[in-house]
Amino acid sequence: MNAQKCLEILRKIKDVSFATVDEKGLPQVRIVDVMIVEDEKLYFCTARGKDFYKQLLNDHHVAISAMNEKYQMVRLSGIAEKLEDQTYWIDRIFEENPSMNDVYPGDSRYILEAFSIKDGEIEFFDLLKKPIVRENFGIGEWKVKQTGFEITKDCIQCGKCEKICPQQCIRGYEINQTHCLHCGLCKEECPAGAIKKRGE
Numbered sequence: 001m002n003a004q005k006c007l008e009i010l011r012k013i014k015d016v017s018f019a020t021v022d023e024k025g026l027p028q029v030r031i032v033d034v035m036i037v038e039d040e041k042l043y044f045c046t047a048r049g050k051d052f053y054k055q056l057l058n059d060h061h062v063a064i065s066a067m068n069e070k071y072q073m074v075r076l077s078g079i080a081e082k083l084e085d086q087t088y089w090i091d092r093i094f095e096e097n098p099s100m101n102d103v104y105p106g107d108s109r110y111i112l113e114a115f116s117i118k119d120g121e122i123e124f125f126d127l128l129k130k131p132i133v134r135e136n137f138g139i140g141e142w143k144v145k146q147t148g149f150e151i152t153k154d155c156i157q158c159g160k161c162e163k164i165c166p167q168q169c170i171r172g173y174e175i176n177q178t179h180c181l182h183c184g185l186c187k188e189e190c191p192a193g194a195i196k197k198r199g200e
Contacts, residue, residue, distance in 0.1 A: 003040050003137035006074045006122045009066075011037040016066035018044075020055040028055060034064075035093045035114075040139045042076065043083075045093055045112045056080050056115060064117075071127040078120020078142065082113055089114035121145070131167040131179035146198035148180045149187055154194035161186035161195065 010016055011034045018032040030052060036043035042064075046052045056062065064076040083089050090112050094100045104112065119140035126133040138144040151161070151173050162170040165186060169179035175186070187195040 001124050001133075001135055001137075003122050003139050004037075006124050006137065007037040007040065007042050007076075007139075009068055009072060009074050010034045010042065010064065010076065013066045013068055016064050018052070019063040019065075020052065020061070021059055022051065022055055023058065028052075033097065035097055041116050041118045043089070043093065043114060043116045044080075045090065045114045047111045048113055049111070053113065057082070062117065073123075073125040073127070075123040075125070076117065076120050078117040078139070080115045080117050082115055086110075086114055131169055132181060133178060134180065134182075135178065148177050148182050148198050149175055149184065149195050150198050151175060151186075152194050152196055154192050156192045156194065158191060160189055160191065164189055 014033050015031050016034055017029050019027055019029040022028050028051070032044055032046065032052070034042060034044060046056070060079045060081065062078065062080045065073070067073045087110070090109055093112075093114060094104075094109055100109070117139075119142045120138075121142050121144055122137045122139065124133070124135045124137070136144045136147065151170075155173050157173060162168075162173075166183065167179050167181055169176040170186065187197075
């Protein structure tokens with residue numbers, strides 16, 4: 001798996017959840033179509049009269065989440081930027097998504113504005129694999145942050161974490177991050193307090 005393939009999963013699903021925050025800092029979520037994916041960038045559009053449009057202009061952060069029929073989840077958090085040359089992008093979106101012509105016939109399409117996400121972080125989560133698979137990728141200038149848990153030098157090697165891990169991803173007092181659920185059971189049950197969140 002890589003960043004582009006994750007974005008292609010979102011494009012194939014097409015109708016995905018987009019989350020923003022409103023002027024009061026409250027979360028807002030809606031279903032939006034992924035219109036184009038190429039070169040590790042995702043493109044979408046919205047109408048200027050919508051609250052979604054206003055929220056994108058006020059705070060460019062956006063989070064996207066979707067799951068396909070194979071129980072593969074993709075989550076993208078990043079920065080949405082309004083594109084230049086709007087006429088070109090709206091026409092291209094309509095060319096690649098012809099059903100849009102029924103929703104916005106003729107020149108009414110130009111009430112829409114096109115945005116792209118070129119900087120962000122993607123999390124891929126495959127629930128059907130045994131053990132589960134979790135991977136993170138950065139796109140553009142985004143730096144991927146460390147997530148999950150790690151076993152510190154305070155470990156007394158009692159083996160309790162290895163026994164209770166739901167995905168059996170702890171071996172030799174190391175956590176295999178690719179298969180970790182991030183549930184925190186190992187941290188809660190560690191008698192030595194030797195497990196901590198990564199990046200803290």
